[in-house]
Amino acid sequence: NVTVHIENQQLRRYGGNYSQFETLRLQQMALQQSAYSRQQKEIAHLESFITRFKAKASKARQAQSRVKALEKMERLAPVHIAAGFAFEFREPDSAPNPMMVLEGVDCGYPAPAPDAPPVTILHNLTLSIQTGQRIGLLGANGQGKSTLVKTLAASQEALAGTLRQGKGLQIGYFAQHQLETLRDHESPLQHLARLAPDTREQELRDFLGSFNFRGEMATASIEPFSGGEKARLALSLIVWQKPNLLLLDEPTNHLDLDTREALTMALAQFEGTLIVVSHDRHLLRATTDQFLLVADGTIQPFDGDLDDYRDWLLKQAAAKRNAATAAHSQEDGETPAASTANRRDQRRAEADERQRLTQLRKPLAKELEKVEKRMAVLQQAKAEIDTFMADEASYAEANKAKLMEMLKRQGEVGGELDTLEERWLALQEQIELIV
Incomplete structure (x- = not known):
């Protein structure tokens, strides 16, 4: 739920997973490039004034003040984006069938x-x-x-x-x-x-x-x-x-x-x-x-797809556990006839087992409910952030502070959502395994 980016011999921390990192980094680069462009215009304006008026006595003091302003200005760096790597496979010379x-x-x-x-x-x-x-x-x-x-x-x-x-x-x-x-x-x-x-x-x-x-x-x-x-x-x-x-x-x-x-x-x-x-x-x-x-x-x-494959793995694991339990019972000398000899004891044992499984599921189900409620809150927050980010007015100079706050909030919300979704999946799997 945290991404650390290494670039230009510096570390920068981003809240959220890799997908959130990509979004935040692109937005920050857009802001940085915008600020750099504005500063370049300001520098050009100052240099133009200095060039035109430094020789005029009446303007010399003003020109000199602008020279000092340029010297003291903390220069912003332009955004340098590493060239993205891409390639393609060359077209094969033939296509035998069957391969x-x-x-x-x-x-x-x-x-x-x-x-x-x-x-x-x-x-x-x-x-x-x-x-x-x-x-x-x-x-x-x-x-x-x-x-x-x-x-x-x-x-x-x-x-x-x-x-x-x-x-x-x-x-x-x-x-x-x-x-x-x-x-x-x-x-x-x-x-x-x-x-x-x-x-x-x-x-x-x-x-x-x-x-x-x-x-x-x-x-x-x-x-x-x-x-x-x-x-x-x-x-x-x-x-x-x-x-x-x-x-x-x-x-x-x-x-x-x-x-x-x-x-x-x-x-x-x-x-x-x-x-x-x-x-x-x-x-x-x-x-x-x-x-x-x-x-x-x-x-x-x-x-099936990869989700079906995950479910298949869970069923295989459950089947192995059941087989191991049955083998353990037979090692203890229990036979099928003995296990059905007393129906009343069997029904009581089954009821006890159901109660045991319910007790096992209960805390998991309670936590699952809490996770789902929190996810609903975060989904609402995410929708509000997405609406703000989609509005062009959000990128105006007057909204710069709020934009930075929303960028930070976007990473936090995205990171927590991803963590909760993983926990939700894990809880579902644990509940399914209690059979």
């Missing part, structure tokens, strides 16, 4: 020891990947999402079955471990030249410049590069190769916010086929239109 076909494929890892069997994660997969599909892979950690992507990318071999690639398939594979394949002693230009040895250097430099590797940065060793800069370089190498199938495994992990948003926009416009694994819900919503669920050693279509 890839899996028949009876087992995915996993080779035997860890000579006398041990292979480690199979996914069994007997049959799948046809069609051109133009935009697939998000869902599933808990450890279920095999990355293993599947590695197999599709031929980064590791299938343990069994057949995997056929369409003619003209060009895979672009991006995963975190690929950053380790970059050569620290080489420059971005050397990395790209290895892919395109016959391309003019200026063309390679222009391309790298579109990924913010300009000037000396294009020819310097990448060893001191940050994780995000190396990820951006790996991404640029993929884009250069004009893939028609993109396989992305957590592509945004090391990326800064600007590059992450640029990647999201580029993927939304990508004309090829896409398969992505990501915990970034914004990325999945913006770039995919169907989901495959990786669970229990297989994959299957998931009919």
Whole structure:
């Protein structure tokens, strides 16, 4: 609920989440630029007076006072907005259909020891990947999402079955471990030249410049590069190769916010086929239109959106708890016949259990009600602030103090609303789990 922005070797604190930060920063930059423009006009007016009258004896004193005024003036800086980063994927040369076909494929890892069997994660997969599909892979950690992507990318071999690639398939594979394949002693230009040895250097430099590797940065060793800069370089190498199938495994992990948003926009416009694994819900919503669920050693279509997937995870967790409870009861020697022997005791136990669950739900429901009331108050305040901000008169000089107050209030209200919405979701989930 607080964002700290680092710029020009200074820290500035903003109330609210990233979305509120963007809004507040843009508004503050607009005010700063407006003040700077007004000051520039004032400076021009003073300098014009000094230039015209400094030689006239009758005006010399007035001109000198204006010189002193200029010297004492605290100069405002113009707004310098860092150039936004954006790129796009190059149009693929071909589009085979199907892209890839899996028949009876087992995915996993080779035997860890000579006398041990292979480690199979996914069994007997049959799948046809069609051109133009935009697939998000869902599933808990450890279920095999990355293993599947590695197999599709031929980064590791299938343990069994057949995997056929369409003619003209060009895979672009991006995963975190690929950053380790970059050569620290080489420059971005050397990395790209290895892919395109016959391309003019200026063309390679222009391309790298579109990924913010300009000037000396294009020819310097990448060893001191940050994780995000190396990820951006790996991404640029993929884009250069004009893939028609993109396989992305957590592509945004090391990326800064600007590059992450640029990647999201580029993927939304990508004309090829896409398969992505990501915990970034914004990325999945913006770039995919169907989901495959990786669970229990297989994959299957998931009919729903990310909210449905969250609900599915909650049901799975509840089912596991119930199964564990049943297993514990059987370990204690209880049999189905014994559990139904005394109906009256069973009904009493059920009533006690209902009362227990009610007592568990009660404080949660009470807190939920308080959260909803506070959210209603804040929504009303937000509506009033939005109305004020939408009025052009609010930006007049006479309203400057109120505008700054409303900007501050907007960040506070937005930040508290986001916190309450997260709490509301958490309370709802806790209540749903009490079954």
